[in-house]
Amino acid sequence: MNAAPRSDLAVKLAGAAVYGMDLDLPGMLWAALVPAPVAHGRIRSVDLAPARALPGVVAVGAEDLASLLPRGGGDPDRPIFPTGEVAYRNQPLAAVAAPSLREARRAAAAVRVDVEPLPALIDIETAFPDWPDAHAPPSPYVIAHVHARHGDVAAAFDTADRVVEETYRTASVHQVALEPHACVATVTGDRWYVQTCTQTPFGVREDVATLLGLPEESVVVEGTWVGGGFGGKGSSLLEPFALLLSRASRRPVRLASDYRQEFELGRTTLPAVIRLATAVKDSHIVGRRVRLLLDVGSSLPGRDFATGYSIGFLLGPYRTSTFEVEGYGIRTNKPPFGPHRAPFAPQCAFALESHLDEVGRTVGLDPDAFRAAHLWREGDTTALGQRVGPFGLATALEQARALARRWRAAAAPGHGVGIGLGFWSTSTGAGGEVRLVLTPTVLRIVQAEREIGSGSVLRGLAAVAERVFALPPDRVRVEYANTAEAPFDSGVFGSRTLGALGRAIVEAGEKMLGTLAERLGAPGPVRLVVEGDELVVLSGSIRRPVRDLLNSEERTPGLVATGRHYAKSNTIDEQRVVTGTFYPYTDFTGAAHVAEVSVDRETGAVRVERYAAFQDAGTVVDLPTARAQIEGGIAMGLGIALTEEAVWSDDGRFQxxxxxxxxxxxxxxxxxxxxxxxxxxxxxxPFGAKGLGEPPIIPVPATIAAAVRAASGAHVTDLPISAERVARALKLL
Amino acid sequence: MTDDSAALWVNGSVARLQGMPDDERLLDTLRWRLGLKGTKEGCRTGDCGACTVLVDGKSTLSCLTLTREVEGGSVTTIDGASDDPELKRVSAAFTAAEALQCGYCTPGFVVALAGLLKERGRSAPVEELMDGLQGNLCRCTGYAAIARAVALAREDAP
Incomplete structure (x- = not known):
């Protein structure tokens, strides 16, 4: 399709885009949070009096909720301020606001916090010392347990020629959007209004309403420009505190993280341990066992999505008839697990693909040929019995293998070439709606999402409308409205935006073209053309300006049509589930990557020399933004692969x-x-497109691991593949 | 007696500052005192480059610079892009290469590259310019589109 430039280039290059961090309202107060001083402890008291004694300071704590909130509080399972136990270090215990940030910080430091320390659980393996041999652990730390199987696994392992069993460990990684979280709240009467940099305005509205015990319609969320999300700006974080302080002070209140808090409070991917076992007979894989210990931080029981969703990525995009898979979500004294671009899938792909390399080497199979032979094709079923739809990964792998052969033939000594695969399911989330408004001169797309950077909103949605109406880019305008005015959408996440809102645009567009055809009295389909300033409706020889087809009520807003799309997923075979909640996939996509790396034989440092991606995209709707997603996803994946690791101390500090x-x-x-x-x-x-935000990050750590092994022989089973880990694997240390 | 006033040039105009503490950072002066929010606040520790401005033509991290240090000096920010030939040139290159996504690191990159072109000349080798941008982090683009913009911003670009 034709490409128009992104419409956000000019405003961003002029420095005129107002992000959450840039919000600046007259009379605004600055806020700071009072952090828990330990990772786990019993709260004896939180005394706000010393802070309140400072000039101009407003402070709110747990005891103020009854007077500030119409129902006295929100969801008792998710208190704004804890009153019993501290769940993680830096958990907010109170919040303060003052005329300047300096005064707010001084006031936060003045709050007297008395917490009796309790033993903290930080390392998941200490919670489950018998792992991986024990099942169904009698542990208060296990808040999620998922278990599924199919076929006679015991027999497969008993009669195997070889069993390959390995343990992988993956690190906690952070989204690192360059803009920290930031919002300004303004509460007036019963209108709880907050401007914030978010991927999910409606998600924040729902969250705030639940946490503060407010009717959803009294909460109004206004999205700002977003300085990167990557999953980290997908639910409320600071907004409830700013709203409470605004209610208490009757002023607008700004609350923003500094970058240290951005790391410390972030909901992100936490560490995991993965045990993979594969039974081989006559050079074929006949059985697989997968076990997962996943740190879910201080997530609440029943609110752990990660364990049941991620574990399928450890079985991979392969036909697997005989398997047993079991996962445990372990509650620790860290902030709750949260989504990070393709949550935990890159780590799963790393473990599985590296393991398949190991299996291949052990039994003398070519791992790439094995993968090609076992990959899903359309019509196959997943391990959990879901039908696989159109799936281009086998084609992507074929192309990747051809390129890898060329790169291997030309590789310098000490260089290695590796291939990695990953699959993904897009279009999660409840769904979304759009409102199209046709004026005499322009088509407006009114919807809830701000552009977070990928281009899926401003360019992707525009490109869909341009194609539906055959209009040039300058006649299509994507507009944003706040949660009080826009139709519902569940958010910019899960690689779903173009898919869900794009389909809604197609539906609304078809309705609108139908209405125009009716009003034109056209026998066949109509189309729009531009004549001078005017949009004109054409059908055969009949033509009339849009202006003449609008009735009197439509003169000002224009002709309105709405469209909606709610994702449907096929179901899993519940007979294969022993316990727990597994989540079905909706739309299958995948990528095959190739890397050439060099490894320093003295330090173990890895350098990425060349990189290539073959991405199943369905249909590419806008080439520059599609390519940009792949380029950016690869870079972020290289961080997970090589350098990124949140280091948690035994007392729960993000070090x-x-x-x-x-x-x-x-x-x-x-x-x-x-x-x-x-x-x-x-x-x-729309038009067969698949989401592209998350898929490109998934194969990267697996690909780098394979290339490092090819280059040096180092089989590194922990992420990230740091110089130190490579050096240890090569016995240099 | 301490003098709490200060003056500097910002994007070609004089900024007279009253009641300025000695420990105020240039980043905060620009954003909160002068309302120039184009310069972005990222890490505030000098690691991300989002707050880069030019001070007397040289690339400078405004988060690690005290406003007192640049008194009487000349500060150029992204907000002044339309008046500065190198900023305009780099801005055009970023547009042509679509070298941004969320845009939060963009003012820092644009200003840093403009500073490099001023310092090293428009025909400086690509490698040298790229090397000069090592202190600027971008999480969205994977730097590929930024590399294309750098190539376009050079004098002998096709």
């Missing part, structure tokens, strides 16, 4: 909570990748 020691990839460390789209395996999005 490297700044960008010097938590190392994301820098400009010299990411070679510009070669990006190829595999089309022809249509997805559920």
């Amino acid at each position: 490297n909570a700044h960008l010097l020691d938590y190392r994301i990839p820098t400009l010299g460390e990411v070679p510009p990748p070669e990006v190829t789209f595999v089309e022809g395996f249509p997805g559920a999005g």
Whole structure:
């Protein structure tokens, strides 16, 4: 399709885009949170009096909720301020506001907090010492348990020629959106209004209403420009505190994280231990066992999505008839687990793909040939019995293998080439709606989401409407409205935006074209053309300006049509589930990546020399933004693969909570990748599009691991593949 | 007696500042005192480069610079892009290459690259310019589109 430039370039390049961090209202107060001083403890008292004694300071704590909130509080399972136990270090115990940030920080420090320390659980393996041999642990730390199986697993392992069994460990990684969380709340009467940099305005509205015990319609969320999300800005974080302080002070209140807090309070991917066992007979895989210990932080029982969703990625995009899979979500004294671009899937793909390499080497199979032979094709079923739809990964792998052969033939000594695969399911989330408004000169798309950077809103949705109406880019305008005015959408996450809102636009567009045809009295389909300033409706030889087809009520707003799309998923085979909740996939997509790396034989440092991605895209709707997603996803994946690791101390401190020691990839460390789209395996999005935000990050750590092993022989089973871990694997240390 | 006033040039105009504490950072002066929010606040520890401005033509991290240090000096920010030839040139290159996504690191990159072009000349080798941008972090683009913009911003770009 034709590409128009992104409409956000000019405003961002002029420095005129107002992000959450830039919000600046007259009379606004600045806020600060009072952090819990330990990772686990019993709260004896939180005394706000010393803070309140300071000039201009407003403070709120647990005891103020009854007077500030119409129902005296919200969901008792998720208190705004804890009153019994501290769940994680830096958990907010109270909040203060003052005329300046300096005064707010001084006031927060003045609050007298008395907490009796209790033993903290930080390392998941200490919670479950018998793992991986024991089942059904009698442990208060296990808040989720999922278990599924199919076929005679015991027999497969008993009669196998070889069993390969390995343990992988993966690190906690952070989203590192460059803009920290920031919001300004303004409460007037019963209108709880908050401007915030969020991926999910309606999600924040629901969250705030639940946490504060407010009717949803009295909460109004206004999205700002978002300085990166990657899953980290997907639910409320600071908004409830700012709203409470605004209610208490009757002023607008700004609350923003500094970058240390951004790390310390972030909901993100936490550490995991993965045990994989594979039974091989006559050079075929005949059985698999998968076990997962996943740190879910201080998530609440019943609110752990991660364990039951992620575990399927450990079985991978392969036909697996005989298997047993079991996962445990372990509650620790860290902030709750939260989504990080394709939550936990890159880590799962790393473990599985590295394991398949190991299996291949052990029994003399070519791992790439094994993968090709076992990959899902359309019509196959997943391990949990879901039918696989159109799926281009086998084609992507074929192309990746051809490129890898060329790169291997040309590789310098000490270089290695590896292939990694990953699959994903897009279009999660409840769904979304749009409102199209046709004026005499322009088509407006009114919807709830702000552009978070991927281009899926401003460029992707515009491109869909341009195609439905055959209009040039300058006649289509994507507009944003707050939660009081926009139709509902569940948020920019899960690679779903283009798919869900795009389909809603197609539906609304077809209705609108139908209405125009009716009013034109046209026998066949109509189309729009531009004549001078005017939009004109055409059908055969009949033509009339849009202006003449609007009735008197439509003169000002324009002709309105609404469309909606709610994702449907096929179901899993419940007979294979022993216990727990497994989540079905909705739309199958995948990618095959190729990396060439060099490994320093003295330090173990890995350098990525070349990189290529073959991405199942269904149909590419807008090439520049599609390519940009792949390039960015690869870079973020290289961080997970090589350098990124949140280091948690035994007492629950995030020890490297700044960008010097938590190392994301820098400009010299990411070679510009070669990006190829595999089309022809249509997805559920408009025109057969598939979501592209998350899929490109998934195969990266697996691909790097394979290349490192090819280059050096180092089989590194822990993420990240740091120089130190490579050096240990090569016995240099 | 302490003098709590200060003056500096910002994007070609004089900014006279009253009641300015000695420990105020240039980043905060620009954003909260002068209302120039184009310069972004990221880490405040000098690690991300989002707050880069030019001080007397040289790339400077405004989060690690005290406003007192640049008194009487000349500060150029992204908000002044339309008046500065190198900023305009880099801005055009970023537009042509679509070298941004969320845009939060963009003012820092644009200003840093403009500073490099001023310092090293428009025909400086690509490698040298890329090397000069190592202190700027971007989480969205994977730097590929930024590399294309750098190539376009050079004098002998096709």
